[in-house]
Amino acid sequence: xxxxLHKDLLESINIDVERHAKxxxxxxxxxxxxxMSQDNRPKxxxxxxxxxxxxxxxxxxxxxxxxxxxxxxxxxxxxFVPEEIVVGAxxxxxxxxxxxxxxxxxxxxxxxxxxxxxxxxxxxxxLQRTCAYTQSADFICGETTCEAKKKTWELLNKHHPVHxxxxxxxxxxxxxxxxxxxxxxxxxxxxxxxxxxxxxAEMLEGVEIINAKRAxxxxxxxxxxxxxxxxxxxxxxxxxxxxxxSMDDPVRYTQNVNNVCDELxxxxxxxxxxxxxxxxxxxxxxxxxxxxxWKLHTAIESSGGCVINEExxxxxxxxxxxxxxTGVQSEDDLYHRLIERYAKIDCACFTPNTGRVEKIxxxxxxxKADGVIYYTxxxxxxxxxESHLVxxxxxxxxxPCLVIESDYSPEDAGQIKTRVEAFLESIAFKQKAQAFANK
Amino acid sequence: xxxxLHKDLLESINIDVERHAKxxxxxxxxxxxxxMSQDNRPKxxxxxxxxxxxxxxxxxxxxxxxxxxxxxxxxxxxxFVPEEIVVGAxxxxxxxxxxxxxxxxxxxxxxxxxxxxxxxxxxxxxLQRTCAYTQSADFICGETTCEAKKKTWELLNKHHPVHxxxxxxxxxxxxxxxxxxxxxxxxxxxxxxxxxxxxxAEMLEGVEIINAKRAxxxxxxxxxxxxxxxxxxxxxxxxxxxxxxSMDDPVRYTQNVNNVCDELxxxxxxxxxxxxxxxxxxxxxxxxxxxxxWKLHTAIESSGGCVINEExxxxxxxxxxxxxxTGVQSEDDLYHRLIERYAKIDCACFTPNTGRVEKIxxxxxxxKADGVIYYTxxxxxxxxxESHLVxxxxxxxxxPCLVIESDYSPEDAGQIKTRVEAFLESIAFKQKAQAFANK
Numbered sequence: 001x002x003x004x005l006h007k008d009l010l011e012s013i014n015i016d017v018e019r020h021a022k023x024x025x026x027x028x029x030x031x032x033x034x035x036m037s038q039d040n041r042p043k044x045x046x047x048x049x050x051x052x053x054x055x056x057x058x059x060x061x062x063x064x065x066x067x068x069x070x071x072x073x074x075x076x077x078x079x080f081v082p083e084e085i086v087v088g089a090x091x092x093x094x095x096x097x098x099x100x101x102x103x104x105x106x107x108x109x110x111x112x113x114x115x116x117x118x119x120x121x122x123x124x125x126x127l128q129r130t131c132a133y134t135q136s137a138d139f140i141c142g143e144t145t146c147e148a149k150k151k152t153w154e155l156l157n158k159h160h161p162v163h164x165x166x167x168x169x170x171x172x173x174x175x176x177x178x179x180x181x182x183x184x185x186x187x188x189x190x191x192x193x194x195x196x197x198x199x200x201a202e203m204l205e206g207v208e209i210i211n212a213k214r215a216x217x218x219x220x221x222x223x224x225x226x227x228x229x230x231x232x233x234x235x236x237x238x239x240x241x242x243x244x245x246s247m248d249d250p251v252r253y254t255q256n257v258n259n260v261c262d263e264l265x266x267x268x269x270x271x272x273x274x275x276x277x278x279x280x281x282x283x284x285x286x287x288x289x290x291x292x293x294w295k296l297h298t299a300i301e302s303s304g305g306c307v308i309n310e311e312x313x314x315x316x317x318x319x320x321x322x323x324x325x326t327g328v329q330s331e332d333d334l335y336h337r338l339i340e341r342y343a344k345i346d347c348a349c350f351t352p353n354t355g356r357v358e359k360i361x362x363x364x365x366x367x368k369a370d371g372v373i374y375y376t377x378x379x380x381x382x383x384x385x386e387s388h389l390v391x392x393x394x395x396x397x398x399x400p401c402l403v404i405e406s407d408y409s410p411e412d413a414g415q416i417k418t419r420v421e422a423f424l425e426s427i428a429f430k431q432k433a434q435a436f437a438n439k
Numbered sequence: 440x441x442x443x444l445h446k447d448l449l450e451s452i453n454i455d456v457e458r459h460a461k462x463x464x465x466x467x468x469x470x471x472x473x474x475m476s477q478d479n480r481p482k483x484x485x486x487x488x489x490x491x492x493x494x495x496x497x498x499x500x501x502x503x504x505x506x507x508x509x510x511x512x513x514x515x516x517x518x519f520v521p522e523e524i525v526v527g528a529x530x531x532x533x534x535x536x537x538x539x540x541x542x543x544x545x546x547x548x549x550x551x552x553x554x555x556x557x558x559x560x561x562x563x564x565x566l567q568r569t570c571a572y573t574q575s576a577d578f579i580c581g582e583t584t585c586e587a588k589k590k591t592w593e594l595l596n597k598h599h600p601v602h603x604x605x606x607x608x609x610x611x612x613x614x615x616x617x618x619x620x621x622x623x624x625x626x627x628x629x630x631x632x633x634x635x636x637x638x639x640a641e642m643l644e645g646v647e648i649i650n651a652k653r654a655x656x657x658x659x660x661x662x663x664x665x666x667x668x669x670x671x672x673x674x675x676x677x678x679x680x681x682x683x684x685s686m687d688d689p690v691r692y693t694q695n696v697n698n699v700c701d702e703l704x705x706x707x708x709x710x711x712x713x714x715x716x717x718x719x720x721x722x723x724x725x726x727x728x729x730x731x732x733w734k735l736h737t738a739i740e741s742s743g744g745c746v747i748n749e750e751x752x753x754x755x756x757x758x759x760x761x762x763x764x765t766g767v768q769s770e771d772d773l774y775h776r777l778i779e780r781y782a783k784i785d786c787a788c789f790t791p792n793t794g795r796v797e798k799i800x801x802x803x804x805x806x807k808a809d810g811v812i813y814y815t816x817x818x819x820x821x822x823x824x825e826s827h828l829v830x831x832x833x834x835x836x837x838x839p840c841l842v843i844e845s846d847y848s849p850e851d852a853g854q855i856k857t858r859v860e861a862f863l864e865s866i867a868f869k870q871k872a873q874a875f876a877n878k
Binding site: 146 | 553603792817832
């Protein structure tokens with residue numbers, strides 16, 4: 001597999017090679033058990049199987065090849081990092097490892113136990129030197145979207161260079177205007193890596209590439225959720241595609257997402273579904289889902305349900321909006337358009353987070369979904385508090401909803417599965433009752 | 440007692456009078472047991488005994504008398520709310536009830552369990568209608584210093600009018616400039632209550648009153664901590680004085696703090712200490728301590744230690760800096776000076792929170808303290824993550840430090856006491872060892 005072939009490279013970026021190989025072994029084993037075992041997967045998923053096998057191998061080689069050409073490699077934890085600019089500079093902007101429980105204990109030597117597992121996991125990967133993405137990053141780009149991350153940058157900065165983008169608390173005119181300054185400074189930081197000026201044309205090219213990527217994902221979203229009787233791809237596979245989007249080369253990735261979409265279109269025409277008709281179709285709302293955190297999707301799809309959408313940063317929140325560059329004449333124009341797009345992200349970090357609740361209800365109705373799982377990573381105060389507003393609105397609409405808060409430990413997998421099963425049963429019962437009523 | 444005399448008033452502001460009376464009874468009982476029982480308290484504490492007895496009685500009548508005269512009453516949870524402006528308008532800016540466990544369960548019907556107890560407690564007081572301060576507030580002034588609060592305003596706003604001040608994540612020039620706008624808007628909000636323009640002269644008067652209050656508290660700080668052999672007032676009494684500062688009329692309060700200080704000066708001259716010589720003198724660092732949350736101070740001072748300083752929002756962080764109004768000519772000048780002062784607050788909400796670590800070490804040395812307790816309210820991510828930087832610096836200096844995270848439940852009181860006892864023992868042992876070494 002990829003990792004072994006690239007041992008020298010991994011050593012050169014100061015990876016703990018032995019431990020890293022073990023971690024990758026575990027990850028691949030998990031992928032094999034939870035993904036490869038699925039029946040009737042789209043053929044085009046083969047690309048993603050391959051990518052998974054090379055996720056810490058060939059992909060790392062590609063990134064380091066770019067770095068050798070003085071192209072930037074930026075690690076991120078958040079969809080507020082303007083990847084368009086990095087890609088415009090010919091570089092790569094990727095999500096860092098942060099979905100594994102195996103690094104959490106190490107992180108807890110410096111971080112509190114009761115903060116978000118994603119932060120602890122990512123921090124632990126840095127301490128262990130077991131993520132080749134982290135080790136390859138010219139710098140890690142943090143932001144201020146959550147306070148545990150915000151404060152963790154101060155500690156992480158002692159282990160790896162960190163640049164912080166100040167995403168404001170609010171979205172009023174004056175907040176957006178200082179946010180725009182942040183984008184400009186980020187571009188300058190990129191230029192400090194490439195040691196040359198990044199032009200407007202290059203940045204526009206970056207926007208075009210990322211717009212195409214988001215458009216492909218929006219296409220996938222529609223295909224997997226448009227027909228209540230035909231689920232042409234599993235929620236797990238769709239989630240995996242989404243997860244790979246933060247690591248793969250965006251052009252190659254977009255092509256491969258579109259390949260999957262082409263196949264799904266045919267499946268929809270032919271009525272080929274990977275789940276039986278009447279399988280309860282769920283939307284998952286909330287916080288990001290980093291690999292290999294497949295706990296929730298696995299619980300749902302091994303209990304007779306399926307996932308048709310993630311209203312999450314690993315999902316719809318990421319790809320729902322594109323950057324409109326029509327008529328852009330100057331760099332400032334472009335920064336303004338970038339902020340226009342980024343300010344549409346309805347992250348719970350904003351107060352108020354206008355529009356999210358209404359959007360969720362609308363998404364639910366458009367997709368004719370059968371229920372909603374509001375999922376938050378443990379100790380994520382913003383999504384956690386906001387869940388009250390969301391569930392209140394869902395209750396008013398009579399939309400079935402289950403709230404799950406979880407970390408990366410395997411301990412609650414059984415409990416989650418039991419709760420999901422009960423939730424799916426209640427949905428099935430409701431459907432039956434409705435069918436009788438309609439007779 | 441005060442509450443019964445003011446039953447009609449309490450009913451008029453929609454207090455649940457019966458429940459409120461029970462809560463007040465519990466609070467007064469706690470005060471009696473934990474405070475009145477102390478030996479050799481300064482005579483000037485009598486005022487504060489009286490104030491405690493009227494805290495939800497006469498003081499509420501005073502506030503509502505002002506409201507009848509169209510003076511503003513603003514409830515707050517944070518020392519970033521510019522009380523100078525409210526006081527300048529002839530009104531009152533006070534801390535809301537938020538230190539009791541008795542309201543937490545109610546709050547958890549709308550808020551997550553795993554957020555800061557202060558927020559839950561305060562929210563519960565609103566739901567229960569058992570805090571006469573909350574019920575008297577024209578509006579509650581929230582801020583964005585922590586994300587659980589930031590998001591809670593969106594919910595609280597459904598129960599009581601809320602105005603939010605956007606305190607930025609950072610303190611760079613551009614962050615401060617938008618923060619200044621917030622101060623201006625806050626002033627306009629105050630004017631919407633008084634229905635008349637607030638003048639520069641009035642605001643300057645407000646600054647003068649609050650500057651005097653902070654100066655009195657700084658004086659108290661010096662008196663209680665300057666002589667390692669003489670502790671003229673208990674940490675509990677000093678904490679109680681600090682806590683009352685967020686509720687009392689600032690002019691009367693300042694006078695009474697200075698009365699205590701006058702008495703402490705005499706005690707210092709005469710060598711009158713409320714604790715034996717060689718009592719380990721501790722500094723408490725961290726998050727605010729709202730009444731009746733006296734758990735930590737009680738644990739320390741009933742275990743043979745004493746508290747000589749709170750590096751906390753209920754303490755030194757609040758009173759360490761004053762507003763310099765020298766040469767202020769215009770309202771904008773004043774807002775600028777206010778921000779200059781408010782930006783000196785070294786709250787962990789900022790990234791980076793420059794200077795706090797060095798300040799703590801300096802405070803420790805100046806006060807010749809014997810140890811430090813880093814205290815955080817549960818789930819306070821900012822202070823919690825920052826504790827790593829603080830404890831690292833303390834360890835380098837060889838300063839004994841104990842980290843305690845706690846909520847308002849009584850369950851961990853025993854555990855905290857045991858840990859504090861062990862900590863005090865280790866300090867005493869260190870002192871003995873040093874004494875031998877010096878022989």
